[in-house]
Amino acid sequence: MKPAPFDLVTANDMSEALEALHQGGTEARVIAGGQSLVPMLNMRLARPTTLVDITRIPELSRIEAKSDRITIGAAVRQSTLERWPDLADRLPLLHAALPWVAHTQLRNRGTICGSVAHADPSAELPLCLIALGGTVTLRRRRKTREVAARDFFQGMMSTDLAPGEMIVSVSFPARKPSTGYAFREVARRHGDFAIVACAAIARPDGTATLAVGGVADTPRALELSADRTDLDDRLNEFAWHLQARDDLHATARYRRDLVRHLGLATLEEALSCRD
Template sequence: RVPMKLPYVEYEAPTTMAEAVDLLAEHQDEASVLAGGQSLIPLMALRLARPAVLIDINGLSELSLVAVEDGRVTIGAMTREYVAEDSATVGDTVPLLAAALPLIGHEAIRSRGTIGGSLAHADPAAELPAVARALDAEFVVRGRAGERVVPAADWFEGYLATSRRPDEILAEVRFPAAGPGTGVAFLEVARRHGDFAIVGLAVSLTLADGVISDARLAFAGVSDVPVRAAEAEDLLVGQRPSADLFAEAARVATAALDPPADLNGSPEYRKQIAATLVRRGLQAAADNADERQ
């Protein structure tokens, strides 16, 4: 039998960041931050997470924001997934994030789930970690010792594991604003609409005078962390988009992948999906890069 009710847990609802950080510093690993609860509460119901204390940060309104300054888009950790999805600012400045958000679960989940929650949870099959990795997002964490900024390359450490320290709260995430000529795509294969992806791919391609000047590819679902396809990116830069080029990029991007086997598919099946997503994702991004010139 699977217990459905939560185990007993102490509950704190700080109203300031300083209070929240003090509570975390006091309880360290014994405490979990509660954001949208869409991952944490099911894990607690299944007894896969057993925090002694929940520190609910839903009262920290300063963590819900979308702001653009100097080519950088700052999104507060408590910004709900559906709020970011509906934001014209996000659509205009971080189109890759806007493309990925509607693929997360269902509307009911996105109405509570938060940008920071997904990135702190760090599920390797989730969409937002791949987006953050593709765009080299920066993670701003606050603890008693002050603020640290962690690049995406150093944030994801393993399955559901990040470099966040036990006394730190993820406060905001900064994305570079997409420049002119940037096209994007987020493609995935899932068993059913709303399920986690078996494999997902975030693509951003920038074209200048018909030549690729910047290429970014990051996979979800092929490892215990989101995976950048750096060799394929290098191969694409300086070239003109073509079906042959994209087929070669797919070969290079997937050659070194060693995806896990599970009920959803074998490593070979995942690699095949990954290669198809690269070809299609690059074509889709190249097509909409033309529209954003």
């Protein structure tokens, strides 16, 4: 199939992009990598009348590293972040997760923020954003706002993004001393969306975060103590709380088992990685 007709605006600066989005309203969409949006256009699951190409806007192609956070612009490709020399040291969780994101060819085109905007519940990058407690910066013509990741994702492929608004960047907290990070997933084939993916953060004070994707409509995070005395019970409770469903890829029971066993393995790896 071919997309429904649309107008393409190639923006050279932010004001041009935001004006086009404002004029297009609910019928306008941003395109950068297009690895999620273009298939939806071809299948006519999405029918925007205006596409706004943001890839020529210099400020959106930057990775900005500060002492406590890393900010990634909306046009930064996944492969660009993957090759960033400081990735393993500053964002070890993304360093572990990015090789699981699709395939090399797709990461060469797909963007970090595009995956966040698409909000697939099985995608690795939204899961990492939730696990780390990151934020999404949204902008429209006269307003800029920052939204916590836990509030941005509202359901399956549903976000807090308003008409005329676009993601300009996402921010991840940088690596903290004596903290361990780990990522694991199970998929039918490497590069497929995860059946279950787990991201874990183990802190020096004995607390930990386990975030799980591929089960509920959005990635979900569990705060817990790394004390093994009740860890199995907490993971079992969490597995049921996620309300897994049967689908073509796996049964609900299999997903619950993965939350229990893969979740525990991911937590143990994060604990072992603490400085």
